[in-house]
């Protein structure tokens with residue numbers, strides 16, 4: 193790529209970033225980056241980059257409240273990690289699968305919508321009519337490891353080029369990098385390109401131009417995680433919801449689903465081990481939210497009034513989630529003992545959301561009805577017509593489209609499964625009070641000069 197084209201491209205990308213960033217925030221310096229894993233709760237565009245345009249949430253009205261356009265986020269606006277980034281004074285983290293020109297200075301997300309702990313590649317099959325992401329938790333960690341190796345190699349190459357520039361390009365072995373053994377093909381390719389460029393430029397160009405080129409080569413690496421980020425960053429995991437509901441879709445009964453939990457928890461433990469090996473030392477593990485209160489599950493599961501608690505949630509289905517969460521919580525305590533220098537915390541969004549149902553001052557007067565959905569059902573959900581583009585019934589040829597409620601801020605659920613921006617903001621506000629962590633996390637909730645959430 194010529195220098196001109198590359199610069200033009202860069203400006204475009206920067207413009208794009210500026211346009212997406214509507215809120216100006218102060219950097220707090222507490223945690224320089226967020227690296228996240230899991231499902232659609234944290235996916236800022238990864239699955240939609242993998243399957244462009246075909247996903248229902250890649251269409252309006254998704255994104256309407258904040259970004260004014262679909263961004264591959266499963267909400268009308270910002271996700272929990274977007275609010276956390278704001279609180280920490282960081283930029284929103286890009287999805288690692290989105291584009292090579294993404295800005296990773298504040299971290300990135302490897303989370304993938306509809307992903308599971310037990311990944312599709314290890315034989316977990318989607319139930320009828322259900323889609324599971326090919327990027328299960330273990331795949332996300334593999335991708336992250338590859339990313340980390342590549343970043344470290346690029347940064348090392350950049351340092352060598354800098355040294356050459358400082359030495360006035362008298363180095364007579366400009367290809368030394370080619371001898372370097374690197375594990376990854378991709379990494380090797382990048383190194384060769386940088387090397388070739390440096391070789392060519394240094395032979396034919398005036399020193400001033402060489403310096404300019406070096407600056408340009410620096411530009412992409414300026415968008416990589418800041419130095420020291422691997423160890424200082426906040427790592428997040430939120431997953432497991434689809435492992436449970438997919439079993440329901442596969443016709444499994446509740447006892448069978450619960451019997452599979454120890455294996456799932458073990459797979460999360462594998463991911464934690466990998467994060468630790470990658471240098472991660474600050475980790476928050478989110479529990480699973482009260483699925484029995486989700487409008488789509490209330491629609492999906494036939495029930496009578498006796499199956500519901502006083503909050504209108506499915507008693508048995510919430511009990512399953514509580515069972516999972518209890519196991520996860522004790523496992524987190526095991527990791528805390530096992531990895532003495534890992535700061536690991538369990539965050540209960542389950543408790544936050546149950547608390548919300550009893551909180552009259554929180555401003556949500558619709559907590560189990562979808563904001564975006566098809567009118568005519570109790571929970572404003574039509575399982576055949578998700579929020580998004582119109583759907584035509586192949587038999588009747590009748591087209592149906594979901595409509596959006598007047599004030600999404602009054603709703604906890606946006607589309608029946610995922611929460612509104614207002615719901616996400618509320619959960620993050622509650623997280624940052626520190627009241628829902630096991631054990632306390634003062635390095636985040638007390639010692640940080642957190643920005644108020646907007």
Ligand SMILES: *[C@@H]1O[C@H](CO)[C@@H](O)[C@H](O)[C@H]1NC(C)=O
Nearest residue numbers: 357358398399400401402403
């Ligand atoms: C190029 O950069 C090096 C290192 O920063 C500096 O010492 C040198 O003076 C620069 N050369 C020119 C011609 O600008």
Ligand SMILES: *[C@@H]1O[C@H](CO)[C@@H](O)[C@H](O)[C@H]1NC(C)=O
Nearest residue numbers: 547548551552553554555618
């Ligand atoms: C209820 O919601 C308000 C407004 O978001 C919040 O400030 C408060 O902490 C919540 N109360 C409880 C008990 O969660």
Ligand SMILES: *[C@@H]1O[C@H](CO)[C@@H](O)[C@H](O)[C@H]1NC(C)=O
Nearest residue numbers: 555556557558597599602603
């Ligand atoms: C929620 O409450 C507000 C004000 O109290 C009211 O105007 C609005 O109609 C309510 N929305 C729903 C969905 O009940």
Ligand SMILES: *[C@@H]1O[C@H](CO)[C@@H](O)[C@H](O)[C@H]1NC(C)=O
Nearest residue numbers: 584585586587588589590591
């Ligand atoms: C639906 O459309 C198809 C193709 O245009 C047509 O063949 C079929 O008769 C239509 N069905 C009904 C019920 O109108």
